[in-house]
Amino acid sequence: xxxxxxxxxxxxxxxxxxxxxxxxxxxxxxxxxxxxxxxxxxxxxxxxxxxxxxxxxxxxxxxxxxxxxxxxxxxxxxxxxxxxxxxxxxxxxxxxxxxxxxxxxxxxxxxxxxxxxxxxxxxxxxxxxxxxxxxxxxxxxxxxxxxxxxxxxxxxxxxxxxxxxxxxxxxxxxxxxxxxxxxxxxxxxxxxxxxxxxxxxxxxxxxxxxxx
Amino acid sequence: xxxxxxxxxxxxxxxxxxxxxxxxxxxxxxxxxxxxxxxxxxxxxxxxxxxxxxxxxxxxxxxxxxxxxxxxxxxxxxxxxxxxxxxxxxxxxxxxxxxxxxxxxxxxxxxxxxxxxxxxxxxxxxxxxxxxxxxxxxxxxxxxxxxxxxxxxxxxxxxxxxxxxxxxxxxxxxxxxxxxxxxxxxxxxxxxxxxxxxxxxxxxxxxxxxxx
DNA sequence: ACAGCCCCAGTTGTGCACAAGTGGATAGCT
DNA sequence: AGCTATCCACTTGTGCACAACTGGGGCTGT
Numbered sequence: 001x002x003x004x005x006x007x008x009x010x011x012x013x014x015x016x017x018x019x020x021x022x023x024x025x026x027x028x029x030x031x032x033x034x035x036x037x038x039x040x041x042x043x044x045x046x047x048x049x050x051x052x053x054x055x056x057x058x059x060x061x062x063x064x065x066x067x068x069x070x071x072x073x074x075x076x077x078x079x080x081x082x083x084x085x086x087x088x089x090x091x092x093x094x095x096x097x098x099x100x101x102x103x104x105x106x107x108x109x110x111x112x113x114x115x116x117x118x119x120x121x122x123x124x125x126x127x128x129x130x131x132x133x134x135x136x137x138x139x140x141x142x143x144x145x146x147x148x149x150x151x152x153x154x155x156x157x158x159x160x161x162x163x164x165x166x167x168x169x170x171x172x173x174x175x176x177x178x179x180x181x182x183x184x185x186x187x188x189x190x191x192x193x194x195x196x197x198x199x200x201x202x203x204x205x206x207x208x209x210x211x212x
Numbered sequence: 213x214x215x216x217x218x219x220x221x222x223x224x225x226x227x228x229x230x231x232x233x234x235x236x237x238x239x240x241x242x243x244x245x246x247x248x249x250x251x252x253x254x255x256x257x258x259x260x261x262x263x264x265x266x267x268x269x270x271x272x273x274x275x276x277x278x279x280x281x282x283x284x285x286x287x288x289x290x291x292x293x294x295x296x297x298x299x300x301x302x303x304x305x306x307x308x309x310x311x312x313x314x315x316x317x318x319x320x321x322x323x324x325x326x327x328x329x330x331x332x333x334x335x336x337x338x339x340x341x342x343x344x345x346x347x348x349x350x351x352x353x354x355x356x357x358x359x360x361x362x363x364x365x366x367x368x369x370x371x372x373x374x375x376x377x378x379x380x381x382x383x384x385x386x387x388x389x390x391x392x393x394x395x396x397x398x399x400x401x402x403x404x405x406x407x408x409x410x411x412x413x414x415x416x417x418x419x420x421x422x423x424x
Numbered sequence: 425a426c427a428g429c430c431c432c433a434g435t436t437g438t439g440c441a442c443a444a445g446t447g448g449a450t451a452g453c454t
Numbered sequence: 455a456g457c458t459a460t461c462c463a464c465t466t467g468t469g470c471a472c473a474a475c476t477g478g479g480g481c482t483g484t
Binding site: 064 | 445
Binding site: 002004048051052055063079080082083086090094095142143144145146149152153156 | 214216260263264267275291292294295298302306307354355356357358361364365368
C-alpha cells in the first residue's frame with residue numbers, strides 16, 4: 001500500500017472513531033480547513049476522506065454550509081439492526097475459520113479488559129472496547145465480503161449505544177458485555193465458531209431491546 | 213439533491229455500467245483527463261467518482277501508472293456469491309414489501325423483454341436486462357440497508373457472467389433467465405414475496421454452478 | 425553486441441485560488 | 455419597534471498548475 005493510501009486509511013479510521021465515540025456529536029460542523037491543518041495536509045486529500053464518510057452515512061456535506069455529523073435514531077436504524085443480526089449469524093456458517101491459540105489469547109485479553117471496565121464503568125471506555133471487540137469478531141469468518149458489510153453496518157449504528165447510555169444502567173451494560181465475552185470465550189475454547197456467532201447475534205438483539 | 217450530487221450519481225452509474233458491460237474490459241487503462249473532457253468537467257469531480265468506484269472494487273488507481281479496471285475471477289468471488297445467496301433470501305424475510313399492481317406491470321414488461329431477447333440472443337443485451345432486473349428486485353424489500361449491500365455485491369460480480377458466456381450456451385442462458393422472470397411473475401401474482409426471493413436465490417446459485 | 429543508465433512522456437496525487445452557495449448580522453425603511 | 459432587503463463572513467465545489475511517481479525507449483560506455 002502506498003503512502004497516500006495509508007494516510008487515507010489512518011485519517012478515515014481516526015475521524016470515524018471520533019464520530020462514533022461522540023467526540024464529534026451529531027450535528028457537529030466539521031471544518032475541512034481545520035481538519036486539514038490538524039493532520040498536516042491540504043483540503044484535497046482530506047475531502048476524499050470526508051467523501052467516504054459521507055458514503056458510509058456518518059457525515060453529510062452541504063454546499064455553502066459545512067460538513068455535518070449525521071444524527072442517528074434507533075427507530076431509523078431498526079432495519080440496519082435487523083440486517084446486522086442476520087450477518088452476525090452468517091459469520092458462523094459462511095467460511096467460518098478454525099479457532100487458533102492466538103484467537104484464544106486475544107479473547108482472554110478482552111475478558112481481562114472487560115473485568116477492568118466493570119470495576120470502573122465508564123461510557124467512552126466501554127464504547128472503545130466494544131469497537132475493538134467488534135473488530136476481533138470479524139476475524140471469526142474468512143468471508144471478506146461478509147466482514148466488509150458487517151463492518152459498514154456496525155459503524156453506522158455504533159453511536160446509538162453511547163447516545164442511549166444516559167437512559168440505561170452503565171454498570172449493567174458493562175456486566176452484560178463482560179458476560180458476552182466470557183460466553184464467547186467458552187464457545188471458542190470448544191472450537192465452536194458457529195456458537196460464538198449465535199452468541200453475538202443474541203447479544204446484539206438484546207442490546208437493541210434494552211436501548212429501545 | 214443538489215446539482216453536484218446528481219452529476220456524481222450520473223457519472224458513477226454510467227462508468228459502473230461501462231465497466232460491468234465490459235465496454236471497459238478488465239485491465240483497461242482509464243484516463244482521468246479523457247473522461248473529464250468527455251463529461252465536460254474537470255478532473256476534480258471525476259476523481260471523486262473514480263474514488264468511489266475504487267471503494268467498490270471496480271477500478272484501482274496507481275500513482276504514476278493510471279486507473280485500471282480490476283479483473284474478476286469466479287474463484288475469488290466464491291465468497292461474494294455465498295453472501296449474495298443469503299442476502300437474496302433475506303429480501304423475502306426482512307421487511308418484505310406487499311406486491312403492488314405497478315410491480316406486476318413491471319415484471320410483465322421484463323418478461324416481454326426476456327421473450328424479445330430469447331428470440332435474438334445477444335450477450336450485451338442480456339447483461340443490460342439482467343442489470344435492470346436486479347434493480348427491480350431491490351424493490352421487493354423495504355430494508356434500505358439490505359438493498360444497499362445487495363447492490364454493492366451485485367455490481368462486484370456482475371461482469372463474471374459476461375466473461376463466462378463464451379464458454380456457455382447463450383440461448384440456454386436466455387431461456388433460463390426468462391424462466392426465472394416467469395417464475396417470479398407467478399410468485400408475485402400470488403403475493404408471495406418470500407417465494408420470489410427464494411427463486412432469486414436458487415437462480416443465482418445455479419448460475420454460479422453453470423459458470424464454474 | 426549488449427548491459428546498464430538515464431531521460432522523458434504520461435499518469436495520479438496535492439495544494440492553492442477562485443466560483444458557487446448559505447445563513448445570520450446589520451443597516452435602513454416604514 | 456418591527457420588518458425587509460442587503461451585505462458579508464464563511465463554507466463546500468471546481469479548475470488548474472505543479473509535485474510525485476512509473477515504465478519504457480533510447481543512448482552511452484564497454
